[in-house]
Amino acid sequence: MKRQSSEIYFEKIKSTARLTPVEVSVIGRQDVMKEWLDWPAKSAHPPETIEHPAIYHMLDVAAVAEELITYFPWKSDLKQAFIALVGLHDLGKFSESFRRMLREGIAQDYPHWKLTEILLLEADEMLAAWFGGTAEVRRILYAATAGHHGRPPDTPLQRRGRYKCLQAIGEGQEAARRFLSILKEFWPEASLASLDEETARKFSWWLPGFCTAADWVGSNTKWFKPRKLDCNPAEYLEKTRLIARQAVCEAGLSGAGACSRRLFDFALRPLQTACEAISLPEGPTLVVLEAETGAGKTEAALLLAQRMALAGKGRGMFFALPTMATADAMFNRASQAVGKMFEKPSVTLAHGRAGLSVPFRDMVTAGSNTGKSGDADDVTSSEWLATDNRRALLADVGVGTIDQALLSVLPVRFQTLRHYGLSSKILVVDEVHEMGEPYIAEELINLLKMHRAMGGSAILLTATLPLAWRSRLLATYGGVSESSAYPAITVAGGDAITEFAVDDRPVKGSVKVERMISTEEAVQYLVQGARAGAACVWVRNAVDDAIAAVEALRAEGVETHLLHARFALCDRKKLENEVLERVGRKGKNRAGFVLVSTQIVEASLDLDFDVMVSDLAPIGSLIQRVGRLWRHMDLRPATERPVPAPILKVLSPDPTDVQDDHWLRNVLHKGAGVYALPDTWRTASVLFKRGQINAPEGLRDLIEAVHGEGAESLPSVLDEAEATGQGKNMAARALAGQNIVDIEASYRDAGNGADDVIYPTRLGDVTTILALARRTENGLIPWASSEDHGQDMPSLWALSEVSVRHSKLAKLDLPDQDSPEIRDVKKEWPKWKQRDVILCPVEDPGGEICEGLCYKKDRGLFFCSSL
Incomplete structure (x- = not known):
């Protein structure tokens, strides 16, 4: 035929x-x-x-x-x-x-x-x-x-x-x-x-x-x-x-229709009520929510996203956060509401360690067993979505790091899959003020432009957004605002709400700001607070300084807890849970609790302290930190606090006495180089003159005094530091301009398929991952205990990891990766992990990894001259 x-x-x-x-x-x-x-x-x-x-x-x-x-x-x-x-x-x-x-x-x-x-x-x-x-x-x-x-x-x-x-x-x-x-x-x-x-x-x-x-x-x-x-x-x-x-x-890709069910069973706060009333224009919409920490922005955003979904502005939602810790926390909160926003939505957690989240794993297991059935507000996830971060943005609702969304504007492999996944979603970006660094800012601007081009809508949440940065964000959707009111809800090209009903909940009022001149003074202040029964915290800029502070407080006989980013993940999760149990919203046994932490407490944990000391940091960070001071006034009114008023003690040199560019290093030591020196000096100058932080009415002026056009002139000895910083910012913007895809051109002409590592979502110091191990008679086992975390060996090794700047390890003689005991373990690892992760046995009882490097579960990874 x-x-x-x-x-x-x-x-x-x-x-x-x-x-x-x-x-x-x-x-x-x-x-x-x-x-x-x-x-x-x-x-x-x-x-x-x-x-x-x-x-x-x-x-x-x-x-x-x-x-x-x-x-x-x-x-x-x-x-x-x-x-x-x-x-x-x-x-x-x-x-x-x-x-x-x-x-x-x-x-x-x-x-x-x-x-x-x-x-x-x-x-x-x-x-x-x-x-x-x-x-x-x-x-x-x-x-x-x-x-x-x-x-x-x-x-x-x-x-x-x-x-x-x-x-x-x-x-x-x-x-x-x-x-x-x-x-x-x-x-x-x-x-x-x-x-x-x-x-x-x-x-x-x-x-x-x-x-x-x-x-x-x-x-x-x-x-x-x-x-x-x-x-x-x-x-x-x-x-x-x-x-x-x-x-x-x-x-998990069949789509979830919008629902009009009531999201919350509590009385709405003024910001949340305003989100139910503000007019939404036709077509793609951008809304910027600015309010102080603790004002209920997350719930306000969910209410607004529900209205957008009902108006046909999206068939789902992606909640983007600055860190994995904040994403994990948001996943737990959002999962309770999104089943009322959408009809039985598929939900994913999208970041590099999503598989270690017990709530997410439980949801995936439930989804594979039941599918889309059950109660009306059930949420599920699928194994297909959960096994690949590139697929995570395809779910009806995603919660993850901003990096997962930013990869949609970089010329990396499967960038377009991420863009497609986001295109049908309402994009919610939390803590957007943390994304004002030049490189990531350019990525975010282009992400919003690309999202709008496909008809997408977005909501941006912030507590400390400079007006110039807000203007750039609004412009991506054709919006302009000259208002400096705070708090505010601003719709690009539409209405704005700057007058809110009076919140009848108890408020802490003005927070007095006082300068401390030495770590010894800070230690004694915290000792007094603990003995008075106060829940105390010292927020330090650098891990090594935090460890030193804990040692000083323990030497005074004060039981002190430590939290920073150089703990193995298993230990960090355990420590975070212990801290939340003591000083979280519903914490118990608060009296005399003392925590020394780095800036990870600024956003990732809902904590409430009576007494606070902080290293000097830029105004935005200090506002975030002070949001954890006298936070839950509805549960712990002023009459029940062990101290008479909220005071922020700031460890800082005198901003009126600047002899050279070592001004800050003389007091903060290693923590002096974490933030840009001009920003920290301007913060000190403005804050100590005013002597208080008034939220919300005084926050805009503080932010603009440091970051706005009318910011104070620097002492001449800091001019070189500012010029250097401006040069780095220009270089970062230029690099972003080279890396970001040209969305005005076609995919064939401007796309690529490079590895993610070549086009990073953030600039920063190169880090090295160490996988900690214990020695046993049967060879090396993960630092994370199978009794606490189950028997899944890949997960145990992932929970045993800790990241550290490569430069801090450069001169150390780390364990030989070709030794028989290490090779025996790593042969079971994926090739990329064999190459990129250094396995490090931790000696008992001193915690030595190699000369100069140690690890202990109550101190984390630290550098030592001897045991």
């Missing part, structure tokens, strides 16, 4: 009324066998025993795309065009070179996904008659479709390069054309006529991610098992559509 054209094939299908069912079946199967048997998509190598045909695979993925695109707000003809393009994503598998690679193991000169672009260009005349639109619009989207493997195609498009690709394709070109004709029958209304070139370039960053998501689901053999060629394309598509619907649901 000769090969039949798709036109003859469809004529036979259409004329079934003149044929018996048996004749129709025979004709269909013969046609399929002749046309498609020699074009596999998947190998039959073990464990598979069947070659999955390319035509079936592309219909699988197109069927998934049909499910994924349903809730995007575009016209039907454009949706059909995107579905059809996704269906063509692996057109390059109709190539002799790909077939040889699968069946004979012969490497390809040009991967199949790059050949897809060539085949689409070669078939442009056919596609023009189907899709319409301009040649340039189609060219842009052909490349975007081909770029679904995480990077754009870079195949030479000139005559010679195209000729080599066509040689690799061979007779597959004719098969590709026949498949185009078949696909047109399934989505005949597909049209790109509504897109101009500028809009096509915007979609070119979205389409590869959409295609990747559909391909990853459509390639999963859990749902789409390899099949023999046993039915015609129309019959197969009908069957695979049913599978696609189930697969998308089980993967």
